[in-house]
Amino acid sequence: MTDDDSRGATKPESNPKRIGRGATNANVPGDESANASIPDGGQVDSTGTGHDSTAESAAIDGSADEPLRRGPFQRWVDESISNPGRLYRSLFYVVTIFFLLTTLFPFYWLLMVALTPEGRQQDIFLTPNGFNPGAFVEVFEVIPFHWYMFNSFVIASASTVVVLVIASLAGYAFGRLEFPGKVPLLLLVLVISFFPPAAFFIPLNDLFNTPVGILRPITGNGTLYNTPGAMVLPLSAIFMPLSIFILTTFYSQIPEGLEDAARVEGTTRLGALIRVIIPLSAPGVATAGVLTFIAVYNEFFFSFLMTDGQPQNWAPILEGILAYQGQYEVLYHLMAASSIIGVIPVAILVIVAQERIVSGLTAGALKE
Amino acid sequence: MARVRLDNVTKRYEDITAVDEISLDIEDGEFLCLVGPSGCGKSTTMETVAGLTKPTDGSIYIGEREVTNLAPKDRGVAMVFQNIALFPHMNVFENISFGLRLRTYDDEEIERRVSQAADIVQLTGMEERMPNELSGGQRQRVAIARAIVRNPGVFLMDEPLANLDAKLRVHMRTELQRLHRELQTTVIYVTHDQAEAMTMADRIAVLDAGRLQQVDPPLSCYNEPDNLFVAGFIGSPSMNFVEGELVEDGLETPNFHVAFDSSRVPDVAVGREVTFGVRPEDVHLSASSDAVSRPTEAISARTDVIEPMGDEVFVYLLLSDTVDRGMDRDPASSPDQLLMSLPADTQITDDQQVEVVFDAARIHLFDTETGTALTHGIPEADGAAEGGTMTEADG
Numbered sequence: 001m002t003d004d005d006s007r008g009a010t011k012p013e014s015n016p017k018r019i020g021r022g023a024t025n026a027n028v029p030g031d032e033s034a035n036a037s038i039p040d041g042g043q044v045d046s047t048g049t050g051h052d053s054t055a056e057s058a059a060i061d062g063s064a065d066e067p068l069r070r071g072p073f074q075r076w077v078d079e080s081i082s083n084p085g086r087l088y089r090s091l092f093y094v095v096t097i098f099f100l101l102t103t104l105f106p107f108y109w110l111l112m113v114a115l116t117p118e119g120r121q122q123d124i125f126l127t128p129n130g131f132n133p134g135a136f137v138e139v140f141e142v143i144p145f146h147w148y149m150f151n152s153f154v155i156a157s158a159s160t161v162v163v164l165v166i167a168s169l170a171g172y173a174f175g176r177l178e179f180p181g182k183v184p185l186l187l188l189v190l191v192i193s194f195f196p197p198a199a200f201f202i203p204l205n206d207l208f209n210t211p212v213g214i215l216r217p218i219t220g221n222g223t224l225y226n227t228p229g230a231m232v233l234p235l236s237a238i239f240m241p242l243s244i245f246i247l248t249t250f251y252s253q254i255p256e257g258l259e260d261a262a263r264v265e266g267t268t269r270l271g272a273l274i275r276v277i278i279p280l281s282a283p284g285v286a287t288a289g290v291l292t293f294i295a296v297y298n299e300f301f302f303s304f305l306m307t308d309g310q311p312q313n314w315a316p317i318l319e320g321i322l323a324y325q326g327q328y329e330v331l332y333h334l335m336a337a338s339s340i341i342g343v344i345p346v347a348i349l350v351i352v353a354q355e356r357i358v359s360g361l362t363a364g365a366l367k368e
Numbered sequence: 369m370a371r372v373r374l375d376n377v378t379k380r381y382e383d384i385t386a387v388d389e390i391s392l393d394i395e396d397g398e399f400l401c402l403v404g405p406s407g408c409g410k411s412t413t414m415e416t417v418a419g420l421t422k423p424t425d426g427s428i429y430i431g432e433r434e435v436t437n438l439a440p441k442d443r444g445v446a447m448v449f450q451n452i453a454l455f456p457h458m459n460v461f462e463n464i465s466f467g468l469r470l471r472t473y474d475d476e477e478i479e480r481r482v483s484q485a486a487d488i489v490q491l492t493g494m495e496e497r498m499p500n501e502l503s504g505g506q507r508q509r510v511a512i513a514r515a516i517v518r519n520p521g522v523f524l525m526d527e528p529l530a531n532l533d534a535k536l537r538v539h540m541r542t543e544l545q546r547l548h549r550e551l552q553t554t555v556i557y558v559t560h561d562q563a564e565a566m567t568m569a570d571r572i573a574v575l576d577a578g579r580l581q582q583v584d585p586p587l588s589c590y591n592e593p594d595n596l597f598v599a600g601f602i603g604s605p606s607m608n609f610v611e612g613e614l615v616e617d618g619l620e621t622p623n624f625h626v627a628f629d630s631s632r633v634p635d636v637a638v639g640r641e642v643t644f645g646v647r648p649e650d651v652h653l654s655a656s657s658d659a660v661s662r663p664t665e666a667i668s669a670r671t672d673v674i675e676p677m678g679d680e681v682f683v684y685l686l687l688s689d690t691v692d693r694g695m696d697r698d699p700a701s702s703p704d705q706l707l708m709s710l711p712a713d714t715q716i717t718d719d720q721q722v723e724v725v726f727d728a729a730r731i732h733l734f735d736t737e738t739g740t741a742l743t744h745g746i747p748e749a750d751g752a753a754e755g756g757t758m759t760e761a762d763g
Contacts, residue, residue, distance in 0.1 A: 260418075264420070264441070265514070276455055
């Protein structure tokens with residue numbers, strides 16, 4: 001036994017050769033009896049590829065190498081080297097599980113908080129302290145939370161429409177036309193996207209609180225404060241550059257001939273954009289739209305400061321969630337429940353749009 | 369159907385002149401090929417007719433209407449593109465009816481016209497297919513159907529066969545000719561393939577470096593090229609050129625002498641540098657010179673490379689022993705080499721001494737400096753010019 005061990009350990013130079021063929025290949029004829037008397041060796045074979053291949057390969061080798069004793073980890077490493085797919089697969093699972101844990105656990109915890117009845121919020125970890133699904137109804141009774149949701153939805157949709165329309169035109173110009181000053185202009189768009197939104201806030205807030213004559217029939221007092229415009233305008237502008245870059249890339253990849261064909265067939269340049277270029281860039285348009293919608297829907301800064309927090313004044317979901325925070329009590333379970341409800345529209349949008357994106361890609365739309 | 373007229377059309381990009389004062393008059397129902405090497409401005413010329421490119425200068429008329437500043441959609445033209453350019457997100461029916469649906473046609477009319485167009489290009493029953501489910505030839509036919517369905521006044525075809533494989537190309541070439549005969553629509557066809565131009569066109573317009581070189585029926589371009597460029601571009605393999613000097617009793621080149629009365633060559637004086645041009649099929653072995661109506665004096669040469677093509681044999685002849693055989697030299701323009709084409713049954717081997725004659729009626733002389741053709745068919749010794757001089761050809 002000691003002889004075996006020492007030989008296995010003192011022959012490191014022969015190990016690299018064997019790694020590729022697997023540990024059991026190193027076994028020799030007559031080893032089976034030796035292994036039978038060695039509990040460790042027996043385990044190696046029974047968990048490895050088995051005796052059959054051992055005998056077979058040994059017969060081919062015709063050599064008389066001693067068995068290599070390996071622990072489970074060493075065997076795993078060895079198999080990973082000979083079969084890298086296994087390693088990639090396990091790494092994939094590790095990363096995926098980590099990712100799912102970090103993204104989904106907060107949701108799970110939010111659900112636990114929401115389900116815990118009022119006043120028992122301490123020490124929630126994996127299970128709720130009690131069970132109160134009524135919180136999901138209560139959120140609409142305490143305040144008109146649906147109204148806040150409607151406001152957020154309108155603001156996000158309007159911003160998305162504004163961004164897609166303007167970014168499509170800009171993307172067409174940047175992606176398909178040659179004009180003087182194209183590159184500097186594109187860089188300017190890029191630079192604007194680097195500005196922190198907070199830098200725009202004070203002048204914009206001042207501007208939106210200044211009465212403007214022509215707005216008086218629309219907003220009553222002539223200011224944009226407490227209207228969707230106060231959020232749609234700055235948020236569209238802030239999220240515009242990203243969409244412009246996405247759409248520029250997509251539109252520039254549509255072959256020139258298709259646009260020419262559409263124009264000869266009877267469209268204007270704008271018609272070709274709408275009928276040919278945009279449909280063929282559906283994945284890009286969907287991506288830009290979804291990103292803009294989510295970004296505006298989730299936005300905090302302008303959403304928090306451009307209204308007075310009243311639902312009738314277009315206050316978004318954010319204000320709704322904060323409305324559960326009173327002077328004397330904080331209704332954490334309602335805040336949690338409303339947060340979960342608030343996520344639902346975005347989740348639906350992503351699922352729907354994802355199908356669109358995938359179908360757009362699999363159609364091979366860009367192949368001629 | 370319409371006549372198309374280009375009047376001094378010029379297109380300049382920053383420092384390049386792509387199209388240089390081209391004037392063309394294309395008859396109603398004519399099949400005109402714009403042909404030239406890559407970058408000669410033929411596609412740009414067509415794009416100015418389509419309206420996809422605005423000319424820097426000059427005007428374009430379709431029918432009696434000036435269209436220089438009109439959008440492509442208002443010109444009444446249809447175009448078939450080199451890359452076929454079917455809309456990948458639409459099926460065959462939607463592709464063909466794209467132009468109709470943009471105009472005020474009712475559904476029934478659209479349906480009727482599409483099925484008629486699909487019938488003409490033999491695509492009936494494929495209306496529901498998507499472009500990526502079609503073969504190259506079928507796609508090209510859809511593109512043609514899309515062009516004919518609107519009954520355009522003018523068809524513009526920009527190398528429509530360039531992306532097809534060789535066999536299909538020949539087939540579609542025939543199809544297009546059949547289509548043109550059926551529809552009798554004006555066609556402007558751009559190609560860099562002179563064989564396509566020769567076989568299909570009523571007239572060929574040869575372009576080089578943005579300038580129009582010659583506009584004539586295919587055989588005129590072949591037999592009576594206006595200049596060196598046309599002579600070298602039309603015909604495959606291309607014409608042999610040998611530079612020489614005009615002397616009293618004919619043409620003197622480094623390797624041979626062709627006898628004729630040089631005073632009968634118009635507009636040129638003795639001592640002038642001229643380029644002698646002869647097509648490979650007009651070089652004959654002197655043994656078979658009785659088949660030639662007016663053989664020139666025999667020239668001795670040595671065969672170099674033999675290229676049997678099946679129906680004929682190409683033989684590269686070396687005229688001198690000190691041949692410049694640099695790889696960069698085009699054999700057709702080397703003064704020491706000639707390419708001849710012989711019937712397939714000719715017994716000939718490489719490195720063999722042969723005597724060759726030219727067909728005097730089919731020798732071309734060009735002014736070396738300007739490239740202009742001086743005469744097609746050298747004057748006979750007795751004075752009766754058979755092939756006609758330039759002045760006669762023009763008249």
